[in-house]
Amino acid sequence: xxxxxxxxxxxxxxxxxxxxxxxxxxxxxxxxxxxxxxxxxxxxxxxxxxxxxxxxxxxxxxxxxxxxxxxxxxxxxxxxxxxxxxxxxxxxxxxxxxxxxxxxxxxxxxxxxxxxxxxxxxxxxxxxxxxxxxxxxxxxxxxxxxxxxxxxxxxxxxxxxxxxxxxxxxxxxxxxxxxxxxxxxxxxxxxxxxxxxxxxxxxxxxxxxxxxxxxxxxxxxxxxxxxxxxxxxxxxxxxxxxxxxxxxxxxxxxxxxxxxxxxxxxxxxxxxxxxxxxxxxxxxxxxxxxxxxxxxxxxxxxxxxxxxxxxxxxxxxxxxxxxxxxxxxxxxxxxxxxxxxxxxxxxxxxxxxxxxxxxxxxxxxxxxxxxxxxxxxxxxxxxxxxxxxxxxxxx
Amino acid sequence: xxxxxxxxxxxxxxxxxxxxxxxxxxxxxxxxxxxxxxxxxxxxxxxxxxxxxxxxxxxxxxxxxxxxxxxxxxxxxxxxxxxxxxxxxxxxxxxxxxxxxxxxxxxxxxxxxxxxxxxxxxxxxxxxxxxxxxxxxxxxxxxxxxxxxxxxxxxxxxxxxxxxxxxxxxxxxxxxxxxxxxxxxxxxxxxxxxxxxxxxxxxxxxxxxxxxxxxxxxxxxxxxxxxxxxxxxxxxxxxxxxxxxxxxxxxxxxxxxxxxxxxxxxxxxxxxxxxxxxxxxxxxxxxxxxxxxxxxxxxxxxxxxxxxxxxxxxxxxxxxxxxxxxxxxxxxxxxxxxxxxxxxxxxxxxxxxxxxxxxxxxxxxxxxxxxxxxxxxxxxxxxxx
Numbered sequence: 001x002x003x004x005x006x007x008x009x010x011x012x013x014x015x016x017x018x019x020x021x022x023x024x025x026x027x028x029x030x031x032x033x034x035x036x037x038x039x040x041x042x043x044x045x046x047x048x049x050x051x052x053x054x055x056x057x058x059x060x061x062x063x064x065x066x067x068x069x070x071x072x073x074x075x076x077x078x079x080x081x082x083x084x085x086x087x088x089x090x091x092x093x094x095x096x097x098x099x100x101x102x103x104x105x106x107x108x109x110x111x112x113x114x115x116x117x118x119x120x121x122x123x124x125x126x127x128x129x130x131x132x133x134x135x136x137x138x139x140x141x142x143x144x145x146x147x148x149x150x151x152x153x154x155x156x157x158x159x160x161x162x163x164x165x166x167x168x169x170x171x172x173x174x175x176x177x178x179x180x181x182x183x184x185x186x187x188x189x190x191x192x193x194x195x196x197x198x199x200x201x202x203x204x205x206x207x208x209x210x211x212x213x214x215x216x217x218x219x220x221x222x223x224x225x226x227x228x229x230x231x232x233x234x235x236x237x238x239x240x241x242x243x244x245x246x247x248x249x250x251x252x253x254x255x256x257x258x259x260x261x262x263x264x265x266x267x268x269x270x271x272x273x274x275x276x277x278x279x280x281x282x283x284x285x286x287x288x289x290x291x292x293x294x295x296x297x298x299x300x301x302x303x304x305x306x307x308x309x310x311x312x313x314x315x316x317x318x319x320x321x322x323x324x325x326x327x328x329x330x331x332x333x334x335x336x337x338x339x340x341x342x343x344x345x346x347x348x349x350x351x352x353x354x355x356x357x358x359x360x361x362x363x364x365x366x367x368x369x370x371x372x373x374x375x376x377x378x379x380x381x382x383x384x385x386x387x388x389x390x391x392x393x394x395x
Numbered sequence: 396x397x398x399x400x401x402x403x404x405x406x407x408x409x410x411x412x413x414x415x416x417x418x419x420x421x422x423x424x425x426x427x428x429x430x431x432x433x434x435x436x437x438x439x440x441x442x443x444x445x446x447x448x449x450x451x452x453x454x455x456x457x458x459x460x461x462x463x464x465x466x467x468x469x470x471x472x473x474x475x476x477x478x479x480x481x482x483x484x485x486x487x488x489x490x491x492x493x494x495x496x497x498x499x500x501x502x503x504x505x506x507x508x509x510x511x512x513x514x515x516x517x518x519x520x521x522x523x524x525x526x527x528x529x530x531x532x533x534x535x536x537x538x539x540x541x542x543x544x545x546x547x548x549x550x551x552x553x554x555x556x557x558x559x560x561x562x563x564x565x566x567x568x569x570x571x572x573x574x575x576x577x578x579x580x581x582x583x584x585x586x587x588x589x590x591x592x593x594x595x596x597x598x599x600x601x602x603x604x605x606x607x608x609x610x611x612x613x614x615x616x617x618x619x620x621x622x623x624x625x626x627x628x629x630x631x632x633x634x635x636x637x638x639x640x641x642x643x644x645x646x647x648x649x650x651x652x653x654x655x656x657x658x659x660x661x662x663x664x665x666x667x668x669x670x671x672x673x674x675x676x677x678x679x680x681x682x683x684x685x686x687x688x689x690x691x692x693x694x695x696x697x698x699x700x701x702x703x704x705x706x707x708x709x710x711x712x713x714x715x716x717x718x719x720x721x722x723x724x725x726x727x728x729x730x731x732x733x734x735x736x737x738x739x740x741x742x743x744x745x746x747x748x749x750x751x752x753x754x755x756x757x758x759x760x761x762x763x764x765x766x767x768x769x770x771x772x773x774x775x776x777x778x779x780x
Contacts, residue, residue: 024676028669035665042658046651069561071491074458075553108458110633118643121456175455175631207459240559263655267426271662274422277415278669284411285676341651346458348647 007302011310015290016317022286026318029282032275033322033370034329036268037363041330043264044362045353046339047257053351054254054343057190058247061223062134065216065233065241072253072345073106073215074123080211082239089232091225092218100219102131105203108347109174109196111163113340120340122159123347124174126200126213134219135187143168143183148199154183156193158350162340166196177206191250194340194350217246253344272370279374283315287382299387308383315375316368323367330363331355398697402705405681413709416673420713420756421720423666424749428721429728430659431745436737437645437652439577444637446611447476448508449618451604452640454633458483461630463599472620474613475606479504482590482602485553486583488539495535495549496582498602499590502530508605511574518543518569526589528568532580536570538733543567549583554594563593576740581733605637667752670713671760674706678764685768686776699769706761707754714753718746 019026065086066076086092087099094100105126110119128148132138146152155166165172172179179198187193204210220226226245233239287294294307335355343349407413435442451469453459463480470478479501486497502523506512514530522528529549531541541547545567555561565585573580591599608617618634625632635643645652688698722741729739 024672028672031665032669035662039658039662042654046654069487069491069550070552072552075485108456110454110456113646116643116646118646120643120647121458175453175459176627176629257651260651260655267430267659267662270422270426271666274419274666275669277419277422278666278673281412281415281419281673284415285673337654339651339654342647 004303004305008306008309011297011302011306012313015310015314018290019314019318022282022289025282025285029279029315029318029374030322030325032278033319033367034326036272036275036370037323037326037367038330038333039271040264040268040366041327041355041359041363042334042353043260043267044359045330045334045355047261047264048356048359049339049351049354050257050260050341050349051254052354053189053349054191054250055247056188057192058245058250059136060245060247061220062246063218063220063226063229063243064246064249065218065243066214068240068242070242073104074108074345074347076106076214078103078213078216078241080213082241083213083216085236085239086216086218089218089229091221091228091232093221097130100130100134102128102134102217103200103213104131104215104217105200105207105209106214106345107203107207111159111348112165113348114162114164115340120163121342121347122163122196123194123345124153124196124198124203126203127197128200131200131217132197134217135192137186137188137190138192139186140183141186143181146182146198149202150199151177151179151202152182153179153196153198154185155181156195156197156350157184157186158193158338158340159196160184161338162348162350189352191253191343191349191351194343194348256344257341268366272366276370276374279315279319279370280377282318283311283374283378284381286314287311287378287385290382291385294382294385295387298385304383307385308379311379311382312372312375315378316371319367319371319374320364322370323364326367327360327363398701398704402701402708405701405705406708412677416670416677416709417713417716419666419670420710421717423663423670424714424717424753425720425724426659426717427663427749427752428718428741428745429724430656431748432721432725432739432741433736434656435742435745436577436739437648439737440579440641441638441645443511443575443577444641445511445607446636446638447608447614448637449606449608449614449621449634450637450640451606451621451632451634453603454622454631457603460600460602461604461632463601465625465630465632466601466604468624469604469606469621472617472624474608474610474617474620476609477504477508478604478606479508480587480601480604481505481584482587482600483553484549484585484590485551486549487552488547488549491550491552495539497529497549498582498584499587500584501587502584505584505605508607511578512571513574514569514571522568525566525568526586527564527566529565529583529585530569530571531567531583533570533572534579534581534733534738535583536567537730538581541567543569551594554590554596556593557595577738579737581737667756671756674709674760675764678702678706679767682767682771682776685771686773689771689773695769695771699765702765702768703758703761706764707757710753710757710760714749714756718749 065078070076083103087101092099092101107124108121109124111122113120146154160166166181168181168184170181172181230243233241233243334353337353340348340350453461466478466480469475482499484497484499486495487493488495522530546564547567548562548564550562571580608614614636621634622632685698725739725741
């Protein structure tokens with residue numbers, strides 16, 4: 001048994017050391033495996049980053065109210081009366097300053113996207129101080145908070161980075177209204193950073209919204225109070241509203257780029273088939289070139305298992321090297337890459353690609369699968385190589 | 396003739412290698428064909444937009460409304476030929492996730508301005524007469540299985556009626572197609588008047604105005620005249636060509652699209668590099684044979700042509716199969732994914748582009764070995780053995 005093991009190790013070492021002699025074929029296999037892994041990671045990182053941006057925005061103990069069937073904040077309308085009814089709903093928290101709720105407006109304005117120099121939709125959220133304190137992690141990173149009752153706004157860090165003209169102290173014109181940027185805020189990288197925030201009352205008057213709002217957020221007394229609130233809404237015919245936790249709302253929107261992950265997996269699998277075809281070519285050539293060597297080893301008593309293992313490990317090593325190269329390339333090219341796309345409310349969501357350890361594991365799995373499949377059949381041939389081959393070639 | 400036989404023999408001497416190589420090429424062109432088709436379908440809105448069509452939007456953003464009175468004021472601007480308007484309805488069928496792109500429009504002028512829509516005259520008249528009638532695109536009809544005469548309830552995720560319901564009942568009066576396969580027919584249009592009378596938000600407002608100019612050369616001056624007219628009013632406008640508007644809309648999806656296509660094309664070229672490398676090496680193994688052929692009296696140019704023809708054949712074999720595969724995939728996806736994607740058509744230009752890449756692959760992989768064969772000195776080749 002020990003001799004089989006040392007034989008196998010010897011053949012493996014020989015195969016690996018002779019790789020430079022088959023440099024072009026080996027490089028081709030590494031490249032093929034690297035590209036498949038890099039593509040898989042690019043798509044998954046995109047879907048992952050988008051999802052993380054949205055799902056980290058939602059809180060489990062905040063509920064969001066929207067008009068029935070409206071699906072996104074942009075489409076919803078909530079009247080002043082409804083706001084009053086929600087403020088006194090059971091299950092909604094109150095403190096010394098009254099109910100912990102925030103009625104908000106959500107209008108869409110144009111901004112010039114840096115990447116394409118074209119107009120793109122940006123949400124302008126009408127909000128009041130309560131709404132800002134209700135959101136965790138919101139900090140003013142430059143300038144100051146807007147003063148209620150004025151044409152001042154604060155801009156999310158994501159907007160500042162992807163759009164032109166929202167620098168601190170800049171004047172921004174939407175239609176005939178001019179706004180002044182007085183502050184920049186960060187919310188820990190989530191979707192709120194893709195928004196502009198201004199005073200809700202000012203927005204109501206400038207956009208002819210009377211006393212109505214679009215969505216309402218409310219802090220729950222406990223995470224379990226959701227059902228209490230829901231029962232209250234359902235029993236009051238004046239409240240034709242959908243109620244869900246903020247976490248659920250954003251989780252659903254985060255799934256939107258899920259098709260990217262599916263698309264990416266499909267393309268990677270198709271690509272992997274092509275890569276396997278290329279890799280099989282490489283490995284068969286490698287076996288053919290070493291046929292004399294393999295047969296000689298067999299003739300002097302090496303087992304067929306060692307021939308099999310030698311080729312198999314060679315394929316795995318090449319595919320794994322490709323996997324590493326692909327992962328490193330994907331990491332350098334895509335990790336933290338900022339992009340923006342249309343989100344659920346018809347507005348831009350700024351997000352960054354995120355390569356998590358889990359994605360690297362998936363990439364490694366892909367590379368090893370390519371190595372296994374493209375190593376197995378040539379290794380099988382190597383193991384069954386007739387000893388005669390060693391001598392017929394020389395003759 | 397003999398040359399052809401030799402090329403054939405060379406190609407098929409290792410059937411497994413032939414299969415693997417052409418399979419890799421097949422995959423590369425399958426991806427190329429499918430992804431390019433997807434890209435061109437997404438861009439078709441820009442490609443097919445009429446030269447003389449302009450859109451007038453609220454300058455804040457296109458989700459903000461315009462007063463209906465603007466329609467007549469725009470009509471009066473010099474250089475304007477036809478004018479129509481549309482409202483976004485935010486429609487869905489039964490489930491909020493089952494979106495139906497629906498616009499409330501002025502029927503006569505809308506069909507006048509969107510001349511690429513083709514509809515049976517009898518159906519058109521029926522739709523004009525029935526205020527509750529709705530005209531649906533062919534793709535939309537296919538997705539939902541709707542036929543002329545069907546009564547369909549559509550809900551809005553934005554508007555509601557006086558009775559509190561947000562569902563409107565419509566009668567399908569006609570199905571429209573496009574005069575080009577890529578014209579999008581995945582939406583529905585119904586009467587603006589019916590919409591205004593039933594929705595509760597009140598007011599006479601419209602989403603946006605679409606107009607045609609008498610001459611595309613006037614586009615710029617007409618756009619400026621319209622925007623100047625409404626400057627400093629309570630609702631300012633932003634007028635641009637339909638092409639610019641569609642392009643900006645696609646740009647909203649943003650660098651995400653750019654990254655996807657970039658990545659896929661990178662992959663395509665890498666496969667070609669990998670396969671090309673294998674093809675070059677395969678010919679190099681045959682140095683000895685080429686020397687024999689030369690000794691037998693085959694002229695160098697003849698061998699050059701044979702080697703080149705072999706890689707060209709290999710490239711076309713895999714490539715054409717891949718393109719055919721892409722055609723089948725596109726045809727399948729067209730029906731299966733009609734709800735998510737616009738009309739997928741594997742166009743002639745995509746096919747030609749793919750063909751160009753096949754020839755290029757054949758040339759690049761064939762030229763080097765063919766050149767080596769051309770220059771090969773018989774004596775050194777034999778002594779190398």
